[in-house]
Structure formats: C-alpha cells, structure tokens
Amino acid sequence: MAFFVAADGCRIHYETFGAKGPRLVLIPGLGGDGRFWAGVARLLEADYRLIVTDHRGAGRSDRPDGPYSIPLIASDVAGLLAQTGGPAHVVGHSTGGAVAQMLALDHADLGLSYTISSSWARADTRFRNLFTARAELLEAGMAGAYQRLTHVLCHEAPYLATHAAELEAAVASASRTLAPLHVAAARLRMLLDHDCLDGLAKIATPVQVVAATGDVLTPPALTQTIADAIPGARYASVDGAHFHPLARPEGIAAVVHRFIPEAEQQIS
Numbered sequence: 001m002a003f004f005v006a007a008d009g010c011r012i013h014y015e016t017f018g019a020k021g022p023r024l025v026l027i028p029g030l031g032g033d034g035r036f037w038a039g040v041a042r043l044l045e046a047d048y049r050l051i052v053t054d055h056r057g058a059g060r061s062d063r064p065d066g067p068y069s070i071p072l073i074a075s076d077v078a079g080l081l082a083q084t085g086g087p088a089h090v091v092g093h094s095t096g097g098a099v100a101q102m103l104a105l106d107h108a109d110l111g112l113s114y115t116i117s118s119s120w121a122r123a124d125t126r127f128r129n130l131f132t133a134r135a136e137l138l139e140a141g142m143a144g145a146y147q148r149l150t151h152v153l154c155h156e157a158p159y160l161a162t163h164a165a166e167l168e169a170a171v172a173s174a175s176r177t178l179a180p181l182h183v184a185a186a187r188l189r190m191l192l193d194h195d196c197l198d199g200l201a202k203i204a205t206p207v208q209v210v211a212a213t214g215d216v217l218t219p220p221a222l223t224q225t226i227a228d229a230i231p232g233a234r235y236a237s238v239d240g241a242h243f244h245p246l247a248r249p250e251g252i253a254a255v256v257h258r259f260i261p262e263a264e265q266q267i268s
Contacts, residue, residue, distance in 0.1 A: 004076070014080055017052065022088075032061070066183070070098045087112050098194045105196055131188055209235050211236075
C-alpha cells in the first residue's frame, strides 16, 4: 500500500492504476474510501494514469481525532499530487466534489481540469437538516442506523433489492468500519462549513459539473448551482441516485472520457 504523509504526520492512503495518458485523480465522497471508484477506475485505466485516494479519517488512511475540514483534505490531495508528479485532472464526487472546488481555489496550479459530481457549494436548509441528523446518529452511537439510512438515501430501489445481502452486511459491520464514530461525525459536520459559492467565479480552469437525475441526497438543483457560478462550466446529467459512480460507473466514466480530451485542448 502507498501512503502520502501530510504535514501533520497523517498518512493518506492512495493507489495508482494505468500506465499511459493524462494524470487523473479520483476523490471519493464522504465515505472517504477510494475503493468507491473501483468500477470507474476499471473503465478509465486504459487511457489515464489514475491516482485514487482515500480521505484522512476514512478508508485506509489514518484517523486522527481532528480537526477536519474540506480545505484540509484539499491540502492533503494537493500534497499527494505534488509528491507523485504534479498537476492532474481532478474528479471529485460529493464531498470529493467539495474538495475539488477548494483545490481549484486554493491550489489552482495543481488542477488541469475539474469534474465535480453530485456536490454542493453552499449548504441550504434542507442539506443542513439532513446532514445534522446523520451526524447526530453517529454521535448517539447508532452506526447501523446511520449506514442503513445512507443506503436508502444514496441508492436506487432496484440496487437495494439486488444487493440486499451485501448492504445488510455493511450495516452489521458499520460500528467497526466507521470507527471511531466521533471522527466520522466530525467529518460529517465539516460539510456544513463548506461554503465557497461566492469564490467559484474566480475559477478559470475547464470545469464540468455532473448531477444524477435521481439524486435525493444532493439534488440536481443544488449541484447545478455550482455550474451556474463558474464561468464556462459545462453541466451534464447522468442516470442514477447519489452513489451513481458505484452503481452505474459507465455513466460518469463516459462523461469523463468526453471531457478530458476537450480540456486538454483548451489548456494546450
């Protein structure tokens, strides 16, 4: 396993795939585990040199007590990119999309383009209520209930039916996989502080914003706000629910395949 060691000593786990083509980093959502991208990586690795990272506090990275913030995770990714060869195209889903926004604003020299999937730039009232309730479940020690709710919010009904045994196993193991729960809750609460909407107009790098038609966690209108705020940003829709890169990897892989060559032409 490969690790990047951040300035504070936190070890950030990452994997690489592919041997040719442009560099592309895949940043997962709140779960923070790069294995979320497995299906997408399989569809992209023939054409790109992929870096797939876990977040601090999740996946196979270290899980320090804190603090946690989107800018801090963005600085981890920036350090990882600098250590492994420099600028790359950035693809971030959900929380990873928020990280991509902060990379574009705080570390603009390291992003060649940005694909922001099913994300937000400013939490609205619905978002605040939903994510506060999810944090409260973890703070109350209800990891299984939190995981079950995540499945319902993030998957389509047919996926829930066909993967019932697998998802139930994830509920049963949630107390272990999410541990320590106070860290998982702190990572949830950091999402409420993410607000860079007013700064997005400064982004001059090619950007595409992707929303899923059936997403109830970050509805398309919330995601489209990002595209509306960035001059020249492209907006695309794919089928599926919030976890569409996991359940329907072909959709976002196709969007990336179309966008990156065009972005390469714009920056050449």
